[in-house]
Amino acid sequence: MSLSPAAERSEGSPLPPPFAAVVLYTLRACLPAKRWFGVLLPCVGALMFGWLALATGTGSRASNFADAAQFGLFLLIFPFTCQIIGDAVLGADVRAGTFQLTWLSPVRFSTIALGRWFGGWVVALVTLVPALALAPVIAGVPEAAGPMAIAGVFGSAAYIALFMMIGVVTRRSALWSLAVVLLGEWLLGTQLAGVAQLSPRWEAQQVFAGIWDYGHLIERDNIPLGWSAAVRLVVITVICLVVATWSLTRMKPIGGDD
Amino acid sequence: MTDPRPEPPPTVAPTAATPMPPEGLDPAFVAEPTVVASSVSMWFGPKVAVTELSCSFGPGVTGLLGPNGAGKTTFMRAMCGVLPTNQGRITVLGRDPRRDRSVQEVLSLVPEDDAVPRALTARQLVRYTASLHSVKDRSAPERSLATVGLSDVADRRLGGFSKGMRQRAKVAAALVTGPQVIVLDEPLNGADPVQRLALIELFQSLGAQGRTVIVSSHVLHEVERLATRQIVMVRGRLAAAGEHRAIRDSLADRPRAVLVRTPEPRRLAADLMAVEAVTGVTLDGSALIVSTPRAGELAQALPLVARKAGARLTEVRPLDDSLESVFRELLR
Numbered sequence: 001m002s003l004s005p006a007a008e009r010s011e012g013s014p015l016p017p018p019f020a021a022v023v024l025y026t027l028r029a030c031l032p033a034k035r036w037f038g039v040l041l042p043c044v045g046a047l048m049f050g051w052l053a054l055a056t057g058t059g060s061r062a063s064n065f066a067d068a069a070q071f072g073l074f075l076l077i078f079p080f081t082c083q084i085i086g087d088a089v090l091g092a093d094v095r096a097g098t099f100q101l102t103w104l105s106p107v108r109f110s111t112i113a114l115g116r117w118f119g120g121w122v123v124a125l126v127t128l129v130p131a132l133a134l135a136p137v138i139a140g141v142p143e144a145a146g147p148m149a150i151a152g153v154f155g156s157a158a159y160i161a162l163f164m165m166i167g168v169v170t171r172r173s174a175l176w177s178l179a180v181v182l183l184g185e186w187l188l189g190t191q192l193a194g195v196a197q198l199s200p201r202w203e204a205q206q207v208f209a210g211i212w213d214y215g216h217l218i219e220r221d222n223i224p225l226g227w228s229a230a231v232r233l234v235v236i237t238v239i240c241l242v243v244a245t246w247s248l249t250r251m252k253p254i255g256g257d258d
Numbered sequence: 259m260t261d262p263r264p265e266p267p268p269t270v271a272p273t274a275a276t277p278m279p280p281e282g283l284d285p286a287f288v289a290e291p292t293v294v295a296s297s298v299s300m301w302f303g304p305k306v307a308v309t310e311l312s313c314s315f316g317p318g319v320t321g322l323l324g325p326n327g328a329g330k331t332t333f334m335r336a337m338c339g340v341l342p343t344n345q346g347r348i349t350v351l352g353r354d355p356r357r358d359r360s361v362q363e364v365l366s367l368v369p370e371d372d373a374v375p376r377a378l379t380a381r382q383l384v385r386y387t388a389s390l391h392s393v394k395d396r397s398a399p400e401r402s403l404a405t406v407g408l409s410d411v412a413d414r415r416l417g418g419f420s421k422g423m424r425q426r427a428k429v430a431a432a433l434v435t436g437p438q439v440i441v442l443d444e445p446l447n448g449a450d451p452v453q454r455l456a457l458i459e460l461f462q463s464l465g466a467q468g469r470t471v472i473v474s475s476h477v478l479h480e481v482e483r484l485a486t487r488q489i490v491m492v493r494g495r496l497a498a499a500g501e502h503r504a505i506r507d508s509l510a511d512r513p514r515a516v517l518v519r520t521p522e523p524r525r526l527a528a529d530l531m532a533v534e535a536v537t538g539v540t541l542d543g544s545a546l547i548v549s550t551p552r553a554g555e556l557a558q559a560l561p562l563v564a565r566k567a568g569a570r571l572t573e574v575r576p577l578d579d580s581l582e583s584v585f586r587e588l589l590r
Contacts, residue, residue: 012385012396012397012398012399012400013396014396015385015388015389015393015396015399016389017389017392018389018390018392020389021385021386021389021390022390024386025375025378025386028375028377028378028382029375029377029378029382030375032376032377033377093375096373096375097369097371097373098373098374098375100340100367100369100373101375101383101386101387101431102390103340104338104339104340104362104365104366104367105362105387105390105391106359106360106362106363106390106391106392107390108359109359252340252341252342253340254335254340254341
């Protein structure tokens with residue numbers, strides 16, 4: 001096993017800086033083909049909800065799409081797509097035992113957390129957000145595409161940070177992520193405005209409701225609306241990233257079998 | 259009432275072939291350590307993995323040996339900061355690997371488990387590690403891949419690799435950062451015989467360069483060839499330290515078997531039974547298997563007994579000089 005002359009001559013392409021390397025790793029290693037399929041499937045579902053609003057609705061196109069957005073896009077598509085992405089960027093890597101590779105490096109934990117989150121967010125921006133924006137176009141409400149895209153951009157940022165944080169804090173991240181969505185957002189968030197204010201799902205819906213002309217059809221009281229909700233989502237994103245970074249310092253990056 | 263403190267490891271005399279500590283220093287320690295473990299204890303709930311372990315590692319290759327469940331992997335993980343110690347302290351170049359991230363600049367771990375990002379190619383894996391460590395030499399990944407013989411398949415995904423190839427990819431990723439301390443947990447697992455030899459040579463050359471190479475393995479005969487110095491763990495405790503033959507010799511007061519071949523086995527067997535140091539003799543064709551708790555005494559007595567019995571000795575060799583036998587005896 002000596003160095004081959006060819007290898008010695010080879011200069012290789014420039015190595016990316018650590019942050020870019022973490023983002024690239026996230027896109028390549030954390031989201032293999034199977035995960036991409038898992039992400040794209042609900043995106044197709046988002047388009048289907050748009051079509052359902054057009055084909056089966058009984059009211060105006062705006063009210064039909066408002067229903068589809070509230071009970072289809074924000075309730076189902078949005079959280080579950082982000083959960084697939086958010087779990088992939090860290091929780092699944094930790095469970096597989098491959099996160100050690102990243103953790104055992106001199107890179108700062110904040111860079112790791114930020115890089116993983118950013119990689120996941122990029123995936124959401126090229127899959128979920130376009131699907132959410134296309135859904136109102138299919139539903140015959142093209143003016144809702146912009147607000148829906150904005151809600152998707154801010155909401156997915158917060159959601160992925162939340163699910164990524166859960167991936168660092170807990171071992172059974174998929175289970176806890178589901179519990180947060182089902183118990184926290186669906187059950188408690190529907191009844192309690194205080195809980196809903198911490199929920200990416202409700203805040204994203206409020207972003208959409210505050211910007212869209214017919215947003216009053218789905219807006220909730222006692223929760224920030226429009227750009228205020230977007231700011232709230234940014235705050236949630238930052239808090240989740242800080243907690244994730246702090247948790248990385250305390251974690252034991254060994255595989256799920258250990 | 260029993261003494262709760264762990265038994266001290268057998269004292270081993272330094273030999274010329276091993277980077278042993280200066281005379282008078284505990285064989286578990288080296289004169290110029292890079293990795294120091296001081297009274298390390300680790301447990302997981304009720305299960306104690308490491309107990310009061312104190313030893314040090316310095317430049318050169320050191321084998322970390324022990325049967326399954328001895329606590330080697332746990333100890334190695336603690337060395338790299340992956341796991342915290344419950345009691346005691348581990349330092350790498352004077353720094354705490356769990357708290358000081360800068361330790362990772364000089365440290366590499368090749369873990370035992372087969373977990374690799376299967377969607378990546380070998381080249382991507384090595385380049386990723388190099389990027390994380392801000393390696394300046396852009397040709398380092400290619401050199402590293404060439405060193406483990408993976409250049410030709412560097413663009414294949416790790417998921418399609420054999421276990422041995424994945425091991426080599428992990429070794430390449432560990433080497434690309436030019437670490438001063440390399441911790442290899444069962445690195446020969448899955449490698450074919452040719453690759454094993456090549457990896458052993460590689461580790462030896464790394465040790466010769468002055469790097470601290472710590473290798474655990476259960477393939478004991480290979481570790482005997484690979485590592486000049488060995489730390490033996492049994493049930494989470496330090497059981498022995500030093501060169502493996504010296505460790506074996508230090509256990510001379512424990513029973514061991516010696517094969518004695520002679521044309522007159524029956525006559526010799528009868529006379530050997532009269533020797534105080536012999537506890538049993540088994541006849542096996544033309545050979546005798548002599549059990550003794552004091553091999554040194556037997557070695558002195560055997561030629562005299564053979565001459566008296568008129569038996570010519572054609573072969574005399576210890577049967578259980580391997581590390582497996584050391585483990586067995588230490589486990590008793």
